[in-house]
Amino acid sequence: MFIFRLKRTIKLGAKSLWMHRLRSTLTALGIIFGVSSVIAMLAIGEGASRDAQEKIAQLGSRNIIIRTIKPPEDQVAGGQQQTLMEYGLTYDDAERFQNGIPDVQVIVPNRRISQQALYRNRRVSLEVVGTVPWFPNISPTRIRFGRFLSTTDMHYKQGVCVLDERVVKELFAFDDPIGQAVKVGGDYYRVVGITTEQSKTPTSPELETKDATGAKKAAGANVGAMYVPLTTVKDRFGEMSMQISSGSGGTLERVELQEIIVQVQDVDMVMGTRQSVQTLLSRFHKKNDYEIVVPLELMRQAKDFQRIFTIVLGSIAAISLLVGGIGIMNIMMATVSERTREIGIRRALGAKKKDIVIQFLSETLILTLSGGLLGMALGALIPFFVTHFGQMRTVITGSSLILAFGISGAVGIAFGLYPAYRAANMDPIESLRHE
Amino acid sequence: MIDFRQELDFDAEGPILAMEDLCKSYQLGATELRVLREINLAINSGEYVAIMGPSGSGKSTLLNMIGCLDRPTSGDYRLGGQSVSVLDDDDLSMIRGARIGFVFQSFNLIAQLNVVENIEIPMYYQGYSEHESAERAEELATMVGLGERLRHRPSELSGGQQQRVAIARALANDPLIILADEPTGNLDSSSGAEILMILDRLREEGKTLIVVTHDEHIATRAERVIRLFDGRIDKEEFNTR
Ligand SMILES: Nc1ncnc2c1ncn2[C@@H]1O[C@H](COP(=O)(O)OP(=O)(O)OP(=O)(O)O)[C@@H](O)[C@H]1O
Ligand SMILES: [Mg+2]
Numbered sequence: 001m002f003i004f005r006l007k008r009t010i011k012l013g014a015k016s017l018w019m020h021r022l023r024s025t026l027t028a029l030g031i032i033f034g035v036s037s038v039i040a041m042l043a044i045g046e047g048a049s050r051d052a053q054e055k056i057a058q059l060g061s062r063n064i065i066i067r068t069i070k071p072p073e074d075q076v077a078g079g080q081q082q083t084l085m086e087y088g089l090t091y092d093d094a095e096r097f098q099n100g101i102p103d104v105q106v107i108v109p110n111r112r113i114s115q116q117a118l119y120r121n122r123r124v125s126l127e128v129v130g131t132v133p134w135f136p137n138i139s140p141t142r143i144r145f146g147r148f149l150s151t152t153d154m155h156y157k158q159g160v161c162v163l164d165e166r167v168v169k170e171l172f173a174f175d176d177p178i179g180q181a182v183k184v185g186g187d188y189y190r191v192v193g194i195t196t197e198q199s200k201t202p203t204s205p206e207l208e209t210k211d212a213t214g215a216k217k218a219a220g221a222n223v224g225a226m227y228v229p230l231t232t233v234k235d236r237f238g239e240m241s242m243q244i245s246s247g248s249g250g251t252l253e254r255v256e257l258q259e260i261i262v263q264v265q266d267v268d269m270v271m272g273t274r275q276s277v278q279t280l281l282s283r284f285h286k287k288n289d290y291e292i293v294v295p296l297e298l299m300r301q302a303k304d305f306q307r308i309f310t311i312v313l314g315s316i317a318a319i320s321l322l323v324g325g326i327g328i329m330n331i332m333m334a335t336v337s338e339r340t341r342e343i344g345i346r347r348a349l350g351a352k353k354k355d356i357v358i359q360f361l362s363e364t365l366i367l368t369l370s371g372g373l374l375g376m377a378l379g380a381l382i383p384f385f386v387t388h389f390g391q392m393r394t395v396i397t398g399s400s401l402i403l404a405f406g407i408s409g410a411v412g413i414a415f416g417l418y419p420a421y422r423a424a425n426m427d428p429i430e431s432l433r434h435e
Numbered sequence: 436m437i438d439f440r441q442e443l444d445f446d447a448e449g450p451i452l453a454m455e456d457l458c459k460s461y462q463l464g465a466t467e468l469r470v471l472r473e474i475n476l477a478i479n480s481g482e483y484v485a486i487m488g489p490s491g492s493g494k495s496t497l498l499n500m501i502g503c504l505d506r507p508t509s510g511d512y513r514l515g516g517q518s519v520s521v522l523d524d525d526d527l528s529m530i531r532g533a534r535i536g537f538v539f540q541s542f543n544l545i546a547q548l549n550v551v552e553n554i555e556i557p558m559y560y561q562g563y564s565e566h567e568s569a570e571r572a573e574e575l576a577t578m579v580g581l582g583e584r585l586r587h588r589p590s591e592l593s594g595g596q597q598q599r600v601a602i603a604r605a606l607a608n609d610p611l612i613i614l615a616d617e618p619t620g621n622l623d624s625s626s627g628a629e630i631l632m633i634l635d636r637l638r639e640e641g642k643t644l645i646v647v648t649h650d651e652h653i654a655t656r657a658e659r660v661i662r663l664f665d666g667r668i669d670k671e672e673f674n675t676r
Contacts, residue, residue, distance in 0.1 A: 004565045019547055345543045348504060349604070350532015350560040352525045428504050432543065 013363035016335075027331045028371035030324030031411065035375025035404045038317040040382035042400040045313060047383070047393035049306040056302060058140040059295035064262045064274050066093075068255055071287040087289035088255035093281065097262055101276045103269040104262050108135050111233050112258040114222060117171060118183040124170045127222045128184060130233030136195075138263045146178050146193030149229050153192075157231045161189035165197050166224035182226070187236050189228060197224065270296045321407060324371075325415040332364055332419035343423050344431025353424040360423050364416025365409065372408025376401055449516065450477035451611065451643055452501060457510035459496055459666075470496045472666040474510070480611065483644045485654040488663030494647045495616055497663065501645060502535050502614045503527045515611075532560045536605030538615035542597040544589040550576050550600050551585050557607040568607075575603035579633060595626025602633055612643045619650065631656065 017024040059065065068088030094109040111130030116123055129135075133149045136142065144165065153160050161182060168177050181188040240254045264273050274294050281290055336343070343356055351359075380401075383394035459471040470493045478484055486494050499505040500512065503519060512519045514530065522530070531537075536557075544553050554572035555563075563571070576585055579599040581592075589597055598618060605613055615634070619627035631653060638644050646653065654660045655674060662670040 005559070005562075007565070008559060015547060341543070342545050345545060346556065346560075347528065348502070348531060348537050348543075349557045350528055350608070352528040352560070354525070355528075355560060429499055432504075432539070 009358060009362045010366065012359065013366045016339075017363060017367060020335075023331060024367060027328055028367055028374070030327045031321070031368050031371030031408050032375040032378060034317065034321040034324045035372050035408050036377075036379035036382060037320060038313075038404050038407070039376060039379025039396065039400055040386070040394075041313050041317070042310075042403075043379075043383035043394040043396045044386060044392065045306065045309050046395040046397055046400070047387075049302060049309075050395055051393050052302045053299060056295045056299045059293075059298075060138055060140075060263065061267055061296050061299065062263050062265070062270060063138055063295055064264070064270065064277060065293040065295070066260045066262065066277060066281070067291050067293065068258050069289060069291050070253070071289040084252045084254065086254045087287055089257040089260055089290055091256060093284065094257065094260050096280050096284070097260065097277065100280055101262075101273055103264045103273050103276075105265045106134060106138055106261075106263040108132055108138055108261040108263075109230060109257050110135075110259040110261070111230060111237075111256075113233070113237060115184050115226075117167070117226060119171045119180065122171050122173075124167060125222050126167050127225050128233065128237075129225045129227050130230040130237075131227055132230055135227065138261050140196075142196045144194045144196060146191070148193055148195070149227060154229045154231050157235045158229060159187060159189050159232060159236075160192045160229070162193040162195055162227040163191055164195045164224040164226075167226060168194055170223050184226065185237065189226070195225075195227070267296065270294060317407075321411055325411040328364060328367060328411070329415040329419060332360065332416055333422070335363070336360060336419050336423040339423075340426060340431045340434040343426055344428050344434065347428035348432060356424040357417075357420045360420035361413065361416045364420070365412040368408045368412030368416075369405075372405050375408065376404055379404065451480040451515060453477040453513045454500075454507075455511040455513075457500065457507045457512055459493075459500065459505070460508050470666050471500070471507075474668060476661070476668065478643065478645065480643055481638075481641050482659060483638045483657045484646070485657035485660045486645065486647045486663060487649065487651075487654055487660055488669070492663040493666040494663055498614050498616050498645065498647050501612070502537060503530050528560075532557055533608055534610050534612060536608070536610040536613045538598070538601050538605050538613065538618045540617040540620040542589070542594070542601050542621070544597055544600055544604075546589055549586045549588055550581055550592075553589070553600055554604045554607055557604060561608055571607065572603075575606055576600070579603045580629075593626065594622050595629055598622060598626070598630050599633065602630070606637070610642070612645065613637060615644070615646045617647055617649065619648070619653065 066089060071087050089109075091109065094107060097104055098107050108131060111128075113128045113130070115126060115128045117126050131149070133151050133154055136148050141164070143162075146162070148162055149160065152158070161184075163171070163177060163182070171177070171182065172180070177191045177194060180191050182191060183189075240256050262273065262277065264270055271294075274292060274297075277292060281292075346356065346359075380396055383396055386392050387394050454474050454476040457471060457474040457476075458469065460467050460469040462468075474497065486497060488494050496505065500507060503514070503522075506520065515534075519527070519530075537543075545556070548556075551569065551572045554575055555568045558568035558571065573582075573585060576582060579602055581596060581599055581603070584592065584596065589600070592600065598621075602618075613634075618634070619630055622630065634644060634646065635656060644657075646657065648654060658674055660670075660672040660674070661668055662672070
């Protein structure tokens with residue numbers, strides 16, 4: 001019996017909505033757009049946040065990255081006509097981290113030098129990364145073919161290199177790169193392995209705009225990385241990177257290390273270690289020539305940002321759904337007063353107040369829920385186009401769909417209840433006399 | 436919930452409905468408009484009663500009172516031995532649905548529903564099953580001569596046909612009392628005559644019939660004529676057949 005009544009109620013509601021097709025559609029549009037925008041915005045937000053989270057996670061949540069940056073001009077001692085500028089991280093810094101901070105487990109000092117690489121008649125710009133054999137342990141870079149640098153390479157300052165996939169693609173058309181010799185800066189390096197692409201490392205946002213090292217500046221033009229033992233780099237390129245910077249009248253720059261990556265044993269130790277690193281560095285660096293990037297911190301910032309984003313989004317969605325709901329309420333009030341006589345007839349034929357409430361409430365619910373369903377379909381379609389044409393990652397979560405559908409139901413009840421209540425409380429005799 | 440099919444003892448001895456000093460008045464600003472004044476009335480089960488009187492004398496108001504659509508301002512109204520004044524809105528809805536069948540001057544069919552669906556309305560609120568109610572609605576439509584028009588909308592029917600649908604609808608729950616407020620008022624004489632024949636047939640089946648009318652011809656068909664004047668029962672006449 002209950003099923004029959006439900007079926008009847010839905011059929012009746014659908015029928016009277018169908019009688020006013022245009023009006024019902026226009027009314028439902030408010031909900032359709034409200035729901036679809038909620039889903040679309042949540043999908044875009046979720047996609048962006050996952051992107052950021054993944055990128056940051058690639059940097060390693062247990063890592064602390066210390067980078068050399070070019071100090072602001074006015075901080076440079078002497079001020080004018082500086083011909084030689086020495087700044088940045090040093091091997092001593094790396095040693096101090098190793099010996100002075102107990103929680104440090106792995107330490108990776110990196111030299112980064114922009115160079116041209118030559119193989120047969122092909123030439124590409126790449127970044128020579130002077131590093132240590134345990135570099136892959138703290139980086140998302142993975143070996144594809146061959147091997148990474150070994151301690152033997154390191155010890156004997158071998159002229160070997162490991163290339164990343166993009167460099168291989170540019171440099172070797174058809175040849176198998178393993179065992180081939182690549183020429184960089186007058187020396188040959190034998191390829192021993194191929195790694196996955198080098199991931200771009202984001203900086204902390206406030207430092208993004210400032211001028212970083214030359215190597216980093218040119219990173220955009222480089223196709224990829226060539227990993228060479230740090231000892232070999234020292235041997236062949238000298239103790240320091242020299243660069244003639246284009247600005248401020250041909251200043252010569254000397255930098256020992258572009259980067260030191262420190263890894264701690266446990267995520268809990270990250271912030272404490274960051275503090276120790278900061279303290280150590282500030283003691284030995286008079287200039288502001290380094291930055292400390294903590295992926296864990298960035299991750300937290302991204303989460304905070306995501307939370308704010310969600311709140312803003314939620315408010316916008318709430319307002320748009322409120323407007324949609326008011327539209328629905330308006331139409332339902334009109335419907336109720338149009339159908340006053342019908343209500344009188346039904347009451348005379350035995351309908352209880354409750355029956356009238358159910359009738360009009362279910363009509364509103366049919367309107368909002370079908371609007372919600374259409375909105376869900378549209379809301380799933382928008383992110384698809386955004387991904388397809390906007391090259392942006394979007395993620396539609398199940399919970400956002402449930403949320404949107406739930407909201408449309410809640411709007412139906414919240415804004416349908418009053419008109420239904422008005423309908424039920426009309427005096428039957430008055431209603432029957434209504435024209 | 437109380438089941439009024441049992442609670443109201445319609446089979447008991449005594450009148451099916453009784454009114455005692457029943458008054459109905461409306462407050463219009465400072466003045467009190469007394470529409471019904473000290474009505475004392477008893478109608479037995481199976482009676483055919485006509486209510487007559489000039490316009491504005493309170494006929495419709497009295498009929499609505501009998502049909503539990505309205506409540507008295509003072510006085511007592513007992514239906515099936517039970518005082519109506521103690522019943523709440525749901526109870527009254529229940530009584531209207533289960534025990535009373537209304538026929539209106541202006542038919543009052545629901546425009547978006549077809550013949551069968553209109554007849555089904557009272558059964559829907561009484562919780563009939565889908566199958567049961569559809570079957571009974573078709574039966575009733577056939578009985579009032581609309582077997583060929585089951586899926587027609589009210590707008591596709593003549594006035595007489597519409598009123599026949601309304602009568603079929605009033606009979607859907609097999610009520611004890613049929614209340615008709617000028618059932619032929621909007622019809623030409625031949626369709627009106629058909630409606631009256633149907634009402635006569637209902638009387639023979641033992642229904643209690645209360646009809647408001649301006650037509651003396653209709654009144655002669657009834658066993659009793661109650662004449663209202665200015666909200667009072669002016670005269671009661673009994674026709675002998
Ligand atoms: N809601 C109301 N408020 C005020 N006065 C009302 C109300 N309903 C009815 N009346 C008055 O009650 C009186 C009786 O009305 P009622 O409809 O019962 O008359 P009637 O006998 O059916 O008349 P008719 O033959 O014209 O249908 C009328 O004077 C009417 O104006
Ligand atoms: Mg009247």
